[in-house]
Amino acid sequence: MSLLLFDATLCLLLLVLALASILSRQLVHGVILYIAFGLMMALAWARLATPDLALAEAAIGAGLTGALCFSALARQQLHLPVVLSWPQRLWPAVFVLLMLGGVLAALLQLPPTASPLVDVAQAELINSGVSHPVTAVLLNFRSWDTLLELVVLLLALLGALQVAPAAKATTSWPLSLSWSRLLAPMVILLAGYLLWAGASQPGGAFQAGALLAAGAVVLRLNHQLNWLRWSNFWIRLLIVSGVSAFVLAALLAMLLTTDNTDVIWLRWPPQLAGGFILLVELFATLAIALTLTLLVVGEPAAAEQAQQNSGGEAHD
Template sequence: MPDAEWLFDGTLGILLLVLAGAALHARSLYAAVVMFIALGLMLALTWARLGAPDLALAEAAIGAGVTGALLFSTLYKAGMDRHKRATPNRIALLLPGLAFLLLLTAAWPLPEMHSPLPDQVMAHLKDSGVSHPVTAVLLNFRAWDTLLEVSVVLIALLGVRQLYPSHGEVPTPWPLMLAWGRLLAPLTVIVGGYLLWRGTDAPGGAFQAGTVLAAGGVALRLIGVLPPLGWHQWPVRLLVLAGVLVFVAVAALTAWLGQGWLHYPTGSSKVLILLIELMATASIATTLTLLVVGEKRELRP
C-alpha cells in the first residue's frame, strides 16, 4: 500500500506527461491550447509540491494565464484550426526510450552534488535589505540577470511591433464578462499590490504582481472600458520603459558613485529594491497587456 505522498506524486507525474502528450496530439488547435493551460496549472501545483511557492505563483499567473491568453488571441486573430496528424512509426518510439535512459543516467548523480551557493546566500541575507532569499537573489545578488530579463521583455515587445500589427479590435464581450470584468479588475490591483509588497519577506514579487495586474488590464480592455492602447501614447511608452530606465539608472549610479555596478550601498538597499520592483511591475504589467490585447492599427503593411 503506497503512502499518500507517493500516490500524489505519481498521479501528478502521470497527469503532467499525459497532458503534455494530449496538448501535442489533440485533434483541434483549440483543444491543444486548453490541454496546455491545464498542463500549466498542474505545473504550478508541482512547483508548490516541490517547495517553490514563488514559482507556483509565477507559473499560475505567467505560464497558465498569460501564455494561454496569448495562444487564444493568436487563434482568434489568425483563425487557424487545422492540424495535420503525425503518423507514428516504431523507430520514433524506440529513440525517445534510449534518449530517456541516457538523460536519466546523466541526471542520476546530480542530487549527490552539493552547491555552496545556498549557504552563501543565507550568510549574506541580512545585508541584502530583504528577508526572502529568492527576492534577495533576484534583485540583489544576481540583479544583473533581472536587469537583462526586463530588457528581454522589452525586446520581445519591440520585436512584436516590427511584425504585422494585430487587429486591435476585440471580440464583443458576453454578458458575464461585462458583469465580472468590472469586479475583477480592482481585485487584481489589490492582489498585485499585496504580492509586490509581500515579495520582500515572503513568496511574491515584481513578476507575479505585474502579471496579475496585466490580467486586470486585459480584462478591462476586453470589456471595452480601456481604450485601445498603443506605443504612440506617451503614458504607455513611459510605463513600458520605466522598469528598464530606473534599473539602468540605479545600476549606473551605483557604478559611478558607489562601490560598483548594482552593488547597493548598505542601508538603502531595501528602498532601492522596492523602487526597482515597483517600476518593473508597472513595466511588466503594461508590456504584457500590450502583448496580449495588441495595439491599435497604426502602421499599415
C-alpha cells in the same frame, strides 16, 4: 502515503496533458489541453511550497499564454483544417520525452549535499537589504541577470509590435465583462501584496507583474482599459521605466558609495539596499505588467481605436 499518491498522480497527469496537447489533431483542443497543463503546473508549484511561482504559472502559463493562443487561433482560417501526418505529430512528443529524460538524468546527478553557494548567500543576506534569499540573489547578488531579463522583455515587445497585425474588434461576453470588473480590484491588491512581500517571503516584481498583466488582459479583451495601448505616451514611458529605473538606481548607488571598497556596477550600499530594491521592483512590476499585456492583446485596429475615441468624447 496519500500525498505520495497525489504527487505521483499529478506528475502523470502533467505528462499526459503535455503529450495530449502536442498530439491533438485540432488546434482548439490542443490549446485547451495546454491551458489545463498550465493549471496543473501551478498546482505542482504549490505542492513544492512556492506560492509565488504557482501564481505566476497560473497567470502566464494558463492565463496569458492561453489568451495569446486563442488570439492567434482567431486570426486563422479555422474552416480550412490542417491535416498533419503521424510523423509530423509524433516528433514533438518524442522531443518532450527526451527533454523529460534529460531532466531526470540531471536530477539523479545532483550531489547529495547542498551547494556551498547557499551558505555564501545566507552569510551575505544581512547586507542585501532584504531577508528572502531568492530576492537577494535576483536584485542584489545577481542583478545583472534581472536587468537583462527586463531588456529582453522590452525587445520582445518592440519586435512583436513590428510584425503583429492590429487586433480586430470583438464583442464582449456580458458574464466575462461583469466578472472582470469584479475581480480587477482583488487582482490589484494581491499584486501589491506580492510586490511588498517579496522582500521577506515568496513574491516579487515578476510574480506581481504577471498577475497584473493577467487581470489587464481580461479587462482589455472586454474593451476596458482602452487607454492601455502602445500609442499612449504614458504607457510607453512606464514600459521603458523598468530598465531605466534599474540603470538610474545603479548609477545613483555608485555615487552614494562612500566606503573604501571598490565601486562596482549594480552593487547597492548596504544601508540603502532595501530602498533601492523596492524602487527597482516597483517600476519593474509596472513594466512587466504592461509589456506582457501588450504582447498578448497587441494594438487595436484603426477602426476600433477611432470608435473608442469617439465613444470617450461622447461620454465626456
